[in-house]
Amino acid sequence: MIKLHVNGAVRSVDAEPDTPLLWVIRDNLGMTGTKYGCGIAQCGACSVMIDGVVTRSCVTPVEAVAGKAITTIEAIEKDPVGARVVEAWVRHQVPQCGYCQSGQVMAATSLIKATAHPSDADIDAAMVNLCRCGTYTTIRAAVHDLAGAKPGTQGGAA
């Protein structure tokens, strides 16, 4: 059994140490907001935060995150920055099919947590997840909105 700190709770899971965190989250813990897209860290749909840093769970062995703080999309609104990101996503009407958006929200949250007012270059470097619906421009607008917003506010016009 491996002990995981997931969304503020301690969970014991029966999984081999090299099982990708993605499948532990989805199958062992039954939380399906984190998505499988490629399994090789190419698309970013599986992004979660480990100690506040965005991480691709599909290539992260579960043993590597034992004892660390895992945040999945299910708890994103409990994080003050995550809650702001979700509001920006809603305000900008970002999602289309929505399948990549858990990962996009994770990437944006991680970025804003690390850099409250990211530059264009920071955004380019951080927002690299694939979106086949082509919501890139809207994602960028939402992140820009967050980047320009004063910390602690919802930011931007409704």
Added chain:
Amino acid sequence: MNAPFGEEALPVGEPVNISRRRFLLTSAGAAAGAFVLGFGLPVGPARAAAGDGAPAVVPGTRVPAFLEIRPDGMIRLQSPFVEGGQGIFTAMAQLVGEELDADPATFTVENAPTGADYKVMPPGRRGTGGSASVRTSHLVMRRLGAIARAMLLTAAAQRLAVPVGELTTEPGHVVHAASSRRLAYGDLAAAAMDVPAPAPDSVKLKDKAAFRWIGKPVARIDVRAKSTGKAVYAIDAHVDGMLHAAVQHAPRLGLEPGAIRNEAAIAAMKGVHSVHRLPGAVAVVAERFWHARRAVEAAEVEWQEPADRSAMRYMPADFSTAAYAAQLAAATGPGDTHETAGDVAHALEGAASTISATYQSQFLNHAQLEPPSTLARFNPDGTLDIWAPNQSPDGFLGDIAQRTGLAQDRIRLHSMILGGFFGRHFKYNTANPYPQAIALAKATGRPVKVIWTREEEFLRDTLRPMAVVQFRAGLDAAGYPVAIEAISACEGPSEGIANKRGEKLDAAAVEGVAGKQYAIPNRRIAQRYVKTPVTLGYWRSVGHSMNNFFYECFLDEIALKGGKDPYDLRLHLLEGNQRLTTLLKAVAELSGGWKSGPFVAPDGSRRARGVAMSSPFGSETAAIAEVSIEAGEVRVHDIWQAIDPGSIVNPAIVAAQVMGASALGLSQVLVEAAVYRDGVPVARNFDGYAVLRPGRMARVHTRIVESGEKIGGIGEPGLPAVPPAVANAVARLTGTPMRTMPLVPPTAAT
């Protein structure tokens, strides 16, 4: 396109008496029936129209099949069309809500079950494709809302003991102005169940001027759930006692599994429940997906050649896309004519000058981000529940019934929202996982969910066809085209799906070189049918996706040959066509005025612009792209696109769809190609198969032109004008025609 919905046309008959609702509600187990106007009926078509001599259902008229109004005023709507990102759930809420007089924000929308009620596309079909949902059904869905409103009004008249004519509605309420009384829909829903439904044709629809939500940028109803991980896709489906399955597909279509050399070893791997041979695949069922995947990938399968290859789509071991492209280019003969006018041969002979060129497209994967999956569960009572991504529920249901031998009313198909589709989730012979899920659930006696890994998906995805088109054109002494001939060597998607040539030419093979609206008096558009072993499918904007690139780029070559500006030539060829002239001028204006360049941008880069138009799915589009070349790579800075869909339901969703379709068009013209060597795809995942990444996205500016013409599609039309606009800009910038996708710009031209 002819969407392959695979359904029988529905006989049109009289509406079922609404008094049957009580029975239907009871049979549906709706204990809360007293509080609902209707209930999304989980019954098949046989029950919905049960009984000898029962009149046939008129699709889109039986309110209880579609709408549930809850005591708190929240409204649940069963959508005949599947949501996959295109915003159709919101559009349905707008259309029904407009006439019901209920705010779309109060709606929860779900994919409807199978059944006759939901075959709302004339003449009685159902499917999500061809950008057809709103344009085929907007009046039916509005009428449904109007019928429901009429029933609420009648119930309110009885409750208030006033003539119905004295009542009006405000969003979510019936209002009696004379006595200042208001009744919430949620309070009236139960009583409304007992009033007779008005004849569908008797309800009056709103005048356009009175629209409160149609035509407005109403917020999508699904963005919060999709921003917080709460949206549930087929891959997320879960039932108690469920097992997981992973598959290893035959490396080439047509091969069948023989011995598994290490079968005992993989059966003994941790978590493995059982190992199975399926048609064209080996499957491992396990307690966890990761266990199943690890085991099935370890399987050493002896794949066997089929005894008879004639009846199937068989992938030979020596197939390559390069060789197929050469085969297409080498095809000769006049081809089969799809569109003709005047006398092309004669006009070419008499032309002052002629020009010819050969263009080529590539195979493309759908690459929707959600890999296909299906969960199947056989129940103790012999019924089957199945959760599957699909664009045509009744088509899938029919096939599932055939495969299982179950009557259709013994099968409940749960159509899940789609994690992208772009044409991926039609019924394709070898490209859907549901037959595997059914077989494994049957074999194990347990519910089984099959997920295709990205690698297995790219091995069985249906591809957008490849084509080689030979063009000839004749110009008059003034430099204007008087004749054009296009002969496309390809296999069309419908031909590929049928695995044979149809009696008629596959319109989806030539749409986009056919159906152009430029006034060129002599023209001939034809197809040379060249079969491919690659499995083919419908890909966003179908034939237009590549054919419009061919035609609009060759038109720029004609302009160059005739000494004309490409924008001016288009305007000239559209003389007298008010709709397209307006549209072309609109996109030029949106871009700040037409200029082709090359010019030097404020940042010092050398740039050029290209223009193109398209007539897909009942809508009209025009696009201008601005490009530069950086380090040998095309950089698209801006795309301006004007779209005329006649009239619209939601401008915000239209803009989002144009943006998304532009991204897919960019992806196609800049980076994508599905390549085969030695009978197998070279790329099996996103490390080898390039799709547009955020760094190469362009700014997209959209202008909606509502001409008032017949309403057209939205999901796909934003794509086809983008690749040629980009290619024409690159050709302008480099002085080299761009005749192949993805573009390979000359490196010396920076």
